Amino acid sequence: MSGVPILSLMLAIPTVAAIACLFAGDRNARLIALAATLVDFALGVMLWANFDIGGAQWQFVESAPLFGRFNYALGIDGMALMLIMLSVFLMPLCILASWESITKRVGLYMAMFLIMEVVMIGVFMAQDLLLFYVFFEAGLIPMYFIIGIWGGANRIYAAFKFFLYTLLGSVLMLIAMIAMIREAGTTDIPTLLNYNFPPEMQTWLWLGFFASLAVKMPMWPVHTWLPDAHVQAPTAGSMILAGVLLKLGSYGFIRFMMPMFPEASGEFMWLVFALSMVAVVYTSLVALVQSDMKKLIAYSSVAHMAIVTAGLYALNQQGIEGALIIMLSHGVVSAALFFCVGVIYDRLHTREIDRYGGLAVNMPAYALFFMLFTMASIGLPGTSGFVGEFLSLAGIYEASSTVAFVCTTGIILGAAYMLYLYRRIVFGELTKDGVKAMPDLNPREWAILAPLAAVALWMGVYPESFLAPMRGDVTTVVARLAPAKPAGDAHLAAGKPKPAAAGHGEAPGDAHHAGGVQ
Amino acid sequence: MTADLALIWPELILTIGGLVTLMLGTYAGDRQVGLYQLAAMVTLAAAAAAVLALFGTDATVFSGTLSVDSFGGFAKLLIYAASFICVVIAPRFFKDAMRAEYPVLILFAALGMGIMASSRDLMTLYVGLELNSLASYVLASFMRSDERSSEAGLKYFVLGALASGILLYGISLLYGFTGSTDFATIAAALGGELSIGIIFGIVFVIAGLAFKISAVPFHMWTPDVYEGAPTPVTAFFATAPKVAAMALMTRVVIGAVGPAVGAWQQIVIFLALASIILGAVGAIGQKNIKRLLAYSSINNVGYMLIGLAAGTQQGVEGVLTYLLVYMVTTIGSFLIVLQLRDDRGNQIESIPALAGYSQRRPGLAAAMAVFLFSLAGIPPLFGFWPKYLVFEAAVNANLVPLAVVGIVASVIGAFYYIAIIKTMYFDEKSDTEFPRGTGTVVEDAVITASALWLSVIGYLFIGVLAALSATAAAVLF
Numbered sequence: 001m002s003g004v005p006i007l008s009l010m011l012a013i014p015t016v017a018a019i020a021c022l023f024a025g026d027r028n029a030r031l032i033a034l035a036a037t038l039v040d041f042a043l044g045v046m047l048w049a050n051f052d053i054g055g056a057q058w059q060f061v062e063s064a065p066l067f068g069r070f071n072y073a074l075g076i077d078g079m080a081l082m083l084i085m086l087s088v089f090l091m092p093l094c095i096l097a098s099w100e101s102i103t104k105r106v107g108l109y110m111a112m113f114l115i116m117e118v119v120m121i122g123v124f125m126a127q128d129l130l131l132f133y134v135f136f137e138a139g140l141i142p143m144y145f146i147i148g149i150w151g152g153a154n155r156i157y158a159a160f161k162f163f164l165y166t167l168l169g170s171v172l173m174l175i176a177m178i179a180m181i182r183e184a185g186t187t188d189i190p191t192l193l194n195y196n197f198p199p200e201m202q203t204w205l206w207l208g209f210f211a212s213l214a215v216k217m218p219m220w221p222v223h224t225w226l227p228d229a230h231v232q233a234p235t236a237g238s239m240i241l242a243g244v245l246l247k248l249g250s251y252g253f254i255r256f257m258m259p260m261f262p263e264a265s266g267e268f269m270w271l272v273f274a275l276s277m278v279a280v281v282y283t284s285l286v287a288l289v290q291s292d293m294k295k296l297i298a299y300s301s302v303a304h305m306a307i308v309t310a311g312l313y314a315l316n317q318q319g320i321e322g323a324l325i326i327m328l329s330h331g332v333v334s335a336a337l338f339f340c341v342g343v344i345y346d347r348l349h350t351r352e353i354d355r356y357g358g359l360a361v362n363m364p365a366y367a368l369f370f371m372l373f374t375m376a377s378i379g380l381p382g383t384s385g386f387v388g389e390f391l392s393l394a395g396i397y398e399a400s401s402t403v404a405f406v407c408t409t410g411i412i413l414g415a416a417y418m419l420y421l422y423r424r425i426v427f428g429e430l431t432k433d434g435v436k437a438m439p440d441l442n443p444r445e446w447a448i449l450a451p452l453a454a455v456a457l458w459m460g461v462y463p464e465s466f467l468a469p470m471r472g473d474v475t476t477v478v479a480r481l482a483p484a485k486p487a488g489d490a491h492l493a494a495g496k497p498k499p500a501a502a503g504h505g506e507a508p509g510d511a512h513h514a515g516g517v518q
Numbered sequence: 519m520t521a522d523l524a525l526i527w528p529e530l531i532l533t534i535g536g537l538v539t540l541m542l543g544t545y546a547g548d549r550q551v552g553l554y555q556l557a558a559m560v561t562l563a564a565a566a567a568a569v570l571a572l573f574g575t576d577a578t579v580f581s582g583t584l585s586v587d588s589f590g591g592f593a594k595l596l597i598y599a600a601s602f603i604c605v606v607i608a609p610r611f612f613k614d615a616m617r618a619e620y621p622v623l624i625l626f627a628a629l630g631m632g633i634m635a636s637s638r639d640l641m642t643l644y645v646g647l648e649l650n651s652l653a654s655y656v657l658a659s660f661m662r663s664d665e666r667s668s669e670a671g672l673k674y675f676v677l678g679a680l681a682s683g684i685l686l687y688g689i690s691l692l693y694g695f696t697g698s699t700d701f702a703t704i705a706a707a708l709g710g711e712l713s714i715g716i717i718f719g720i721v722f723v724i725a726g727l728a729f730k731i732s733a734v735p736f737h738m739w740t741p742d743v744y745e746g747a748p749t750p751v752t753a754f755f756a757t758a759p760k761v762a763a764m765a766l767m768t769r770v771v772i773g774a775v776g777p778a779v780g781a782w783q784q785i786v787i788f789l790a791l792a793s794i795i796l797g798a799v800g801a802i803g804q805k806n807i808k809r810l811l812a813y814s815s816i817n818n819v820g821y822m823l824i825g826l827a828a829g830t831q832q833g834v835e836g837v838l839t840y841l842l843v844y845m846v847t848t849i850g851s852f853l854i855v856l857q858l859r860d861d862r863g864n865q866i867e868s869i870p871a872l873a874g875y876s877q878r879r880p881g882l883a884a885a886m887a888v889f890l891f892s893l894a895g896i897p898p899l900f901g902f903w904p905k906y907l908v909f910e911a912a913v914n915a916n917l918v919p920l921a922v923v924g925i926v927a928s929v930i931g932a933f934y935y936i937a938i939i940k941t942m943y944f945d946e947k948s949d950t951e952f953p954r955g956t957g958t959v960v961e962d963a964v965i966t967a968s969a970l971w972l973s974v975i976g977y978l979f980i981g982v983l984a985a986l987s988a989t990a991a992a993v994l995f
Contacts, residue, residue, distance in 0.1 A: 065981075066977070066978060067977045067978070067980045067981070068979075068980035068981030068982070068983070068984050069980055069981075069984060070980075105877075130906075133897065134897040134898050134902070135898075137896060137897045137898075137902075138896075138897055138898040140896060141891060141896060144936065144939075145943065148940060148943065148944040149943055149944055155944070156940055156944055159940070159944070160933070160936065160937075160940070163932070163936055164929055164932065164933060164936075167896070167929050167932055168926065168929045171925040171926060171928060171929060172922070172925070172926070174906070174909070174925065175909065175913065175918070175921055175922055175925060178906075178909060178910045178913045178914075178921070179913055179918070181910075182910075182913060182914055
């Protein structure tokens with residue numbers, strides 16, 4: 001693939017299409033957007049096919065000194081590749097999901113989604129700190145419009161809250177970046193990844209990044225913008241918000257905070273653990289009592305992302321790999337769940353759980369898909385959720401059994417609220433007149449749900465396809481963290497062995513192997 | 519003497535051009551407005567060409583009272599460009615009320631501002647400032663029959679006179695305690711222990727200049743004058759004098775009182791933070807777009823002062839870049855404000871009337887959104903870049919707390935910018951019709967060009983801008 005700047009091409013196509021959409025009629029705008037996102041998906045597949053697993057850390061590298069002070073530098077590693085794949089996979093589905101439900105100002109809507117795509121994949125591709133920041137922040141603008149123009153009744157409050165909350169976090173990261181650039185004298189991310197910042201400086205830089213990324217993630221207690229934004233956003237907006245935008249935060253964790261500030265990461269491990277534990281239990285309980293379907297799934301997102309943060313901060317191979325798989329899995333599954341909500345919302349125009357019931361009778365195909373994604377969200381073996389949760393919990397257990405215990409409770413609670421939601425919507429008597437009149441899935445909805453279901457199962461049955469490209473990068477991060485990593489509590493203390501039998505020459509102390517999950 | 523004259527071509531051109539236009543106006547009467555407009559445009563273009571021709575010279579003229587250098591050149595180019603546009607857009611706004619005085623006053627104001635930007639002596643500083651101020655007072659009350667305009671002019675004059683008095687008092691103290699009005703000599707005299715008189719002098723001089731850049735707490739006139747003055751004049755006030763006063767402030771702070779870091783830095787930091795925070799908070803409740811832009815200019819001046827507070831060459835580069843980007847944004851937004859007319863041709867200034875503007879005039883609304891997001895400093899719009907530069911300068915000068923407070927306060931500022939975008943894009947259409955055909959081709963072209971430049975295209979110019987501002991800033995160090 002040498003010679004073709006495939007990454008630039010992936011950025012350019014949606015940009016051009018976005019401009020075209022602004023000037024096109026409604027029908028054409030839909031077609032242009034779908035075509036552009038499909039082409040980008042095709043390019044993404046080519047990217048994956050040509051990615052050399054186990055090869056150079058950074059591939060498809062492009063660099064041009066366009067901006068004077070900083071460079072237009074792109075390049076991807078395995079983690080970025082997988083997240084780019086997630087973005088380009090979800091985008092055409094989002095466009096399809098809005099095909100009929102968006103009827104006003106379609107051109108602007110499609111343009112905003114295409115800009116969103118550019119910005120998201122730009123974040124994952126950027127190899128220059130300032131370029132990264134520009135992409136990272138730029139996402140606010142299209143999302144502000146998407147929530148504000150096409151959102152629900154309380155959309156303006158939600159749009160403002162989303163914009164200001166995330167902006168407030170991000171600006172502190174910018175100060176930290178300025179300090180990093182001053183210290184290291186470069187904006188090049190691969191160089192910064194191997195730069196050793198003085199430990200006392202790392203603490204401040206870590207806090208600056210954490211302020212931004214924790215809001216984006218979102219972590220408890222700065223998660224409150226998320227339920228509002230999700231509830232008010234249009235279906236496709238929620239899909240992309242939950243599917244990809246939440247991953248920007250965790251991507252920032254693993255791309256910047258952990259490898260660049262290893263000492264600070266070890267130091268603050270317990271802060272992240274504490275916030276994650278609170279989030280898992282608290283938001284799961286909150287989800288349990290929601291009467292609004294979207295709000296329930298939004299809170300479940302917060303809980304899932306808390307397991308991601310805990311998994312990442314286990315600072316070991318399984319924990320990080322598991323967290324990455326949860327990121328991908330949650331991207332697919334939560335987008336699918338939001339679409340499932342959108343399907344019945346389009347028919348009855350309410351998100352109140354109590355207004356539904358008995359959908360299994362008249363919408364069997366829908367009930368089947370919804371069940372699959374519910375199970376994937378719970379983490380049933382065979383679905384993508386299981387792989388991620390098992391791996392990350394194994395990693396967390398190695399770091400701290402207490403944290404693993406609390407996080408596992410969250411998974412049990414997760415099963416409770418998801419199954420409770422499913423029972424109230426799909427099972428029961430079909431008594432309500434409005435619900436009786438609802439038709440089953442149409443071909444367009446099939447076309448959206450089928451690929452999502454296929455990927456959720458693929459990731460559950462053969463996760464190696466997704467893990468293989470990322471393994472090398474995770475190993476690099478773990479190696480970088482190794483000197484600063486606090487000792488886990490999973491090492492069993494060497495007991496008092498009986499005196500060795502005569503002629504048995506083994507040293508005592510081998511017992512601690514038993515404790516590790518590894 | 520003759521050699522000195524050869525170095526002040528821009529000022530000579532403006533003086534002669536202004537006088538010729540004035541004579542033309544006296545003899546040909548107010549009906550030939552097109553002619554005066556053309557004369558003023560030619561004069562400004564010629565002056566700008568003269569600045570370009572002199573760019574790179576570093577000399578002082580007239581016994582060291584004026585300097586001809588790239589710093590002044592940079593500022594003058596911005597000033598002349600802003601004045602040029604304010605001459606171009608005027609006739610359509612004033613219609614029959616357009617008189618010969620408008621281009622003449624703009625020319626004299628531009629001359630005064632040019633002198634401000636290149637002064638290196640307290641006397642030339644004051645002469646330039648007053649020349650600009652007197653022209654500005656008249657411009658503010660240009661719509662003689664309009665109550666608000668007269669009020670704006672009077673208010674500006676009274677408060678401006680007070681500020682001039684404060685400035686003069688400071689100048690006399692500085693002169694008294696250092697024995698010179700020359701910036702370089704003053705700087706040399708500040709080496710040792712500072713006497714109380716010098717500190718008072720510095721405080722009063724900075725306070726007088728802070729009035730001109732409308733930094734808090736000397737900002738009170740700004741919203742009233744911006745609201746009351748005719749829109750092209752407001753556009754003028756928001757751009758050219760800001761550039762001139764900011765350049766002058768930089769020269770005084772770095773050049774004259776530079777060695778007394780402890781004395782001026784605290785004041786500038788206070789002015790910066792107060793302007794950022796009050797500019798942002800004050801804007802929140804505004805219902806008039808011109809008042810809102812006034813608060814926005816107060817807010818933006820605060821960010822420029824952060825670059826100045828750093829007191830380094832990098833900081834001054836940031837200030838210069840900021841001035842350029844701010845000027846383009848402000849001119850663009852005022853050109854849009856000029857186009858806000860209902861179906862009877864009345865000027866609309868109320869923000870609630872803009873509801874649903876994006877559905878009536880999608881192009882203009884999009885350009886306005888670009889300007890507002892840019893003023894808020896949200897990437898990928900180019901308004902982010904100068905903010906980045908001033909914050910970087912502050913961090914590199916070990917003023918991290920200043921940078922943190924400033925950047926956090928920018929979120930408050932973002933609130934009111936996105937509130938206007940909300941009105942234009944999210945709200946249902948208001949009753950106000952905004953018919954098409956309100957702008958000339960030139961106006962539309964300027965709006966389009968500035969909006970495009972402020973979207974991602976501006977980033978391609980970072981290298982050029984950095985080189986230019988570095989050349990200009992290096993003069994002061």
